[in-house]
Amino acid sequence: MRQFLVIAMLVAVAPALVAQDPRLEARLDPATRAAVAALVDSARAAGLPTEPIIDKALEGTTKRASSDRIIAAIHTLSADLQAARTALGATAPDGDVIAGASAIRAGAQPEILEQIKGVRGKAGISVPLAVFADLVARGVPADTASNVILHLAEGGASDADYAGLERTVARDIGAGAPPGASAAIRARVSTGEVGAAAVGGPPPGVPATPKDPKGKPASRP
């Protein structure tokens, strides 16, 4: 009982003590470390995953960023994590919240997270969000990319379908296609709205026949 009280006091009184991640201890100067630890604790208290915050601090350290810059980056990240948490709900797994925050940072509207989650259900949102991030990184405008991944979800795309789309878009862009156009067209091929022949052949692995929009194709467990 006494131990519990002591711990409770420590948690309440000394945020730095609770978040003694050895990685922060070893690589951050004391002032930055204290500020980061406090932000980690706030995030934890708000039900947000803390690993991305620690990761961001370590990234900043490796890049020799100033303390102010590291703290600013963490504030931005925390806000994105909070927005993702709000969109996905209190029981959403940390992995989804983290992927959601990355998507928001890359330009997705938080509402899109909710929509994809609604459509995908148990299939989860991490793969669609990862593909979103990749598309945006390749130059697809954020709103186009958002529509693409939602469109695929509504068409019952499996994880493999998402991977296939991403590969094809990457190849198209490499061959000189405008990123947004490629993504939009390939998305429609994927759901069968546009015949593969119209764009010179199906992407590898994507069936040429339209999928049943109601049921999801058999996917792996």
Place this chain on the structure above:
Amino acid sequence: MHDDDQHDELIARVADELRAPVALDPAFDARVMAEVRRAAPSRWQRALRWWTEPRPLRVSPLTGLACAAGVAALLVVGTVSLRPASPSPMKGAVATGVAVPAEPGSEMVQFVLVAPQASSVAVVGDFNDWDPRRTPLRAEAAGGVWSVNVSLRSGQHQYAFVVDGKEWRPDPAAPRAVTDDFGSPNSVIVVGGKST
């Protein structure tokens, strides 16, 4: 905190001095991990686990097709994707044991950088705490081709190379992360086709 000892200022000063972190040889991690890989669990132990634990198919047929066609797959990073002259990544990846299944939900990824003038190359990213000491690349015999295989969990990862311990170099052949918090851009890789 120090209840029974006669805690005084001198002892406190001594302790403060001794608490300073110590510098380790930068190659420490690499030395330990070299030994660890040599001592990795035997094949039969791994095979036993493979049979006794149900696990989903690690490599999707799509990926397999892509490999066969020589098309850059999601798994591959580096000077590959769309330039036929570059070394084929899947050759290198298979040769270093990608055939052995990584942990479910992970894929083996080969990071490659061509840097003939470099004396050291490391990859840093969200999978190794951005620590340049953790994941050094090895240079092939000639030609300045550096590579390393890393097991990455499914999902998106950011990373970059650190050349000669000080130069930040994003992957020339991978997409850039759209946002950059610190003025040094990262590269992006997306791994796997399975949701976690």
Place this chain on the structure above:
Amino acid sequence: MTDRSDPALIRQVLDGNPDAYGALVARYRERYARFAVHMLGEREDAEEALQDAFLRAYRSLAQCADPARFDAWLFRILANRCRTAGARRARRSRTFVRDEVALGEASAEHPAERREWREEIHRALERLEADQREAFLLKHVEDLSYEEMSALTGAGISALKMRVKRACERLRVMLGEVQHA
């Protein structure tokens, strides 16, 4: 980003992914390097003991009873390595810990004084008995509780308290002289 807790990493290693052990090495090497260096008085010996400890821990990873307490388990292995290494070196003449060993809040002001003070501390530490030195470091530098120290070293709590007390007394004598000189 994933679950990178110690138990999760250990699970990955035992599932056949030795690279995951690298994360554990990186996580603990600095913290335990410090202890090894002050126990053994020389960086090379400390690195050897530390490397040895990590490898032993790797080889017996499946026997780690409580993966959530991997850090304490590893520390125990390291403390044993240091004791063995220290006993081996008892005959050899010791060298002082070199100045470049300590990083941390290295201040630009008074570097020469700082270095001297550090060397005095190390000299004094070396003159302690191994048991006392170990107990002092665990209590005052690594901030372990006596319970944790007892679990780590196998010694009883009152024995440990006595060692710490004696270590403090001797340090006070040796370093107090230095200060007043």
